[in-house]
Amino acid sequence: MNEKARKFWTLFWSTFQLSAFTFGGGFVIIPLMRKKFVEELKWIEEDEMMDLTAIAQSSPGAIAVNASILVGYNVAGIPGALVTILGTILPPMIILTIVSYFYDAFRSNRIVNLVMTGMRAGVAAVICDVVITMGKSIVVMKRVLPIVMLVVSFVAVYFFKVNIMLILLACAVVGAIDTIVSEKKNEARPI
Amino acid sequence: MIYLQLLWSFIQIGLFSIGGGYAAMPLIQHQVVDLHQWLTMGQFADIITIAEMTPGPIAINSATFVGTQVAGLAGAIVATFGCILPSCIIVLALAYVYYRYRELKMIQGVLKGLRPAVVAMIASAGLTILFLALWGGDAFPTALSDVDFIAAGIFVVALVVLRIWKLNPILVMSGAGLAGVVLYQVL
Numbered sequence: 191m192n193e194k195a196r197k198f199w200t201l202f203w204s205t206f207q208l209s210a211f212t213f214g215g216g217f218v219i220i221p222l223m224r225k226k227f228v229e230e231l232k233w234i235e236e237d238e239m240m241d242l243t244a245i246a247q248s249s250p251g252a253i254a255v256n257a258s259i260l261v262g263y264n265v266a267g268i269p270g271a272l273v274t275i276l277g278t279i280l281p282p283m284i285i286l287t288i289v290s291y292f293y294d295a296f297r298s299n300r301i302v303n304l305v306m307t308g309m310r311a312g313v314a315a316v317i318c319d320v321v322i323t324m325g326k327s328i329v330v331m332k333r334v335l336p337i338v339m340l341v342v343s344f345v346a347v348y349f350f351k352v353n354i355m356l357i358l359l360a361c362a363v364v365g366a367i368d369t370i371v372s373e374k375k376n377e378a379r380p381i
Numbered sequence: 382m383i384y385l386q387l388l389w390s391f392i393q394i395g396l397f398s399i400g401g402g403y404a405a406m407p408l409i410q411h412q413v414v415d416l417h418q419w420l421t422m423g424q425f426a427d428i429i430t431i432a433e434m435t436p437g438p439i440a441i442n443s444a445t446f447v448g449t450q451v452a453g454l455a456g457a458i459v460a461t462f463g464c465i466l467p468s469c470i471i472v473l474a475l476a477y478v479y480y481r482y483r484e485l486k487m488i489q490g491v492l493k494g495l496r497p498a499v500v501a502m503i504a505s506a507g508l509t510i511l512f513l514a515l516w517g518g519d520a521f522p523t524a525l526s527d528v529d530f531i532a533a534g535i536f537v538v539a540l541v542v543l544r545i546w547k548l549n550p551i552l553v554m555s556g557a558g559l560a561g562v563v564l565y566q567v568l
Contacts, residue, residue, distance in 0.1 A: 210436050245475050250399045251468030252438030259472045271473065279461055282437025286445035287457055289431055293450070297427070301562060308561015309430050310514040311532040312554040315539030316433065317507035320403050322544070324500045336497045343501035347407070348508065354411050357498050358397055365494015366487060 198273050200231070201265060205258045205277030219254040220246070223261060233265050254278055335368060383452050384459050390417065391444050391463030396471075398440060404499045405440040407506040413443070419451050426510050433554055440464050511536070531564045 208222050220243050227234045234242070242264065246256035255278055262274030289296075296302055328336050339361055346352040390412040398405035406429060413419050420428070432442035441461055448460030514532050535557050542548050542556075 242476075245472065248399070249468060249472045249475055250397060251395050251465065251472070252398075252405070252440045254438050255441070255465050256468050256472045259469060260476055263473060263476060268473075271469070275465060275469065279437075279441050279465065282435065282441045283445045283457065283461055285435050285437070286431070286442050287449055287454065289435070290446045290449035290457070293427075293446075304562045304565045305558040306427060306430060306561075307514075307532065307565065308535055309434075309554050309558040310426055310510070311535040311561070312539045312557025313426070313430050313433060314507065314511040314514045315536050315543055315557070316550045316553065317403065317406075317503065317510060318540055319543040319550075321500065321504045321507055324496075324503070328497055328500060336493075339494070340497035340501050343498045344504055347502055348505040351415075354408055354502060355393070355397055357502070358399075358495060361494045361498035362491045363494070365491045368494060369487060369490025 197266060198270070201262055201270055201273045202277040204231075205261070205274045206280060209254065209258075209278045210281035220257060223257055227261055227265075234261065238264070335364075339364060384456065386417065387448055387451060387456055387460045388463040391460045392466055394440060394444075395464040396467035399495055399499065403439070403503045403506075405438075405443075407502040409440070409443050409447075410506055410509070413447050419447055422509070422513060424450075426513050429510065430554070433550065531561070531568060535560050535564070 204226050208219055208226065211222075224239050228236055228239050242257065242260040246253050246260055249256050255275065258274040258278040259271045262270035262272070264270075266273070297306070325340070328340055343357050343361065346357055347354060394405060394408045394412055398408050409428075410422075410425055414422055414425050428443050428446050429439070431446070432439040435442060441464060444460035444464040445457045448455075448457035450456075452459070514536060515528055517529065538560075539553050539557050543550070543553055
């Protein structure tokens with residue numbers, strides 16, 4: 191195998207393994223990627239990895255996919271990004287395709303049904319836990335605007351079934367205006 | 382055409398799920414359950430459960446599951462492709478801009494504004510799943526006496542364990558599943 195092919199294979203196989211063992215999705219993959227690409231392979235600098243994490247988090251879409259796009263792009267350009275995307279999405283695709291084909295048989299089994307009922311209560315608890323943690327991070331900012339936005343958005347989504355895209359767009363605009371206003375204030379204030 | 386509908390739905394999910402993971406959940410519910418009725422609320426709750434138990438991002442897991450249920454393997458591929466397409470374009474563009482300008486005050490401001498909305502959306506979807514788990518319906522519950530006490534007990538114990546001991550969610554959910562089998566069989 192020549193140098194280039196080996197590089198692409200390592201990119202693919204590393205992201206494939208990372209993706210196959212990242213349960214629950216999300217942020218978990220970042221420290222694992224750091225370990226692999228920064229510490230083991232030394233393909234990416236420590237600081238760079240931090241920048242990539244920030245971009246992955248602030249972009250739309252799954253963090254794991256975003257992070258692997260950035261790592262692939264960083265190491266081998268657009269072809270590298272395509273290879274890492276494939277490595278990241280293949281494991282969940284294979285597993286879910288299998289689950290999906292057996293879903294009906296699986297779901298009509300009595301024991302499975304009981305397990306799923308119990309787990310549903312568990313999922314509800316996991317989501318509540320996430321909401322409490324995320325909500326806290328907004329409340330501790332001690333600013334009125336984000337809290338008002340949180341309450342108004344919740345009422346709009348839950349009780350009035352307002353389209354989620356509209357709410358996100360509105361909040362993005364409010365966030366941008368808020369930044370402009372506070373920037374202006376900082377400029378006006380003599381240092 | 383079903384493939385185009387799947388593609389467009391999951392492009393929107395990919396485009397608007399900022400913050401990863403749970404942020405995608407209410408969007409998927411909106412597109413897949415409310416708008417197109419590809420899945421029932423019960424099936425949706427099942428996917429979230431399965432997505433939590435299997436590796437990989439929730440959005441990719443649900444794209445594959447919904448795609449397969451609606452239009453077979455080709456549907457799964459189309460939905461997954463739609464789901465990652467916005468990320469690919471935006472992430473690469475942002476990476477390019479980032480390396481040129483580094484500090485992006487405006488983008489940071491927009492993201493700060495989105496955070497409360499994301500929490501509100503997740504809370505809303507979470508509440509729907511909670512009612513489904515405890516009352517067996519996704520509407521606002523009317524009578525407290527209709528509550529499934531076993532599910533309620535599992536929910537409370539799971540939440541306490543998560544908040545206090547910060548146990549791994551996979552472990553908590555496996556425990557909840559096991560408790561479900563044992564308690565519903567016995568009681």
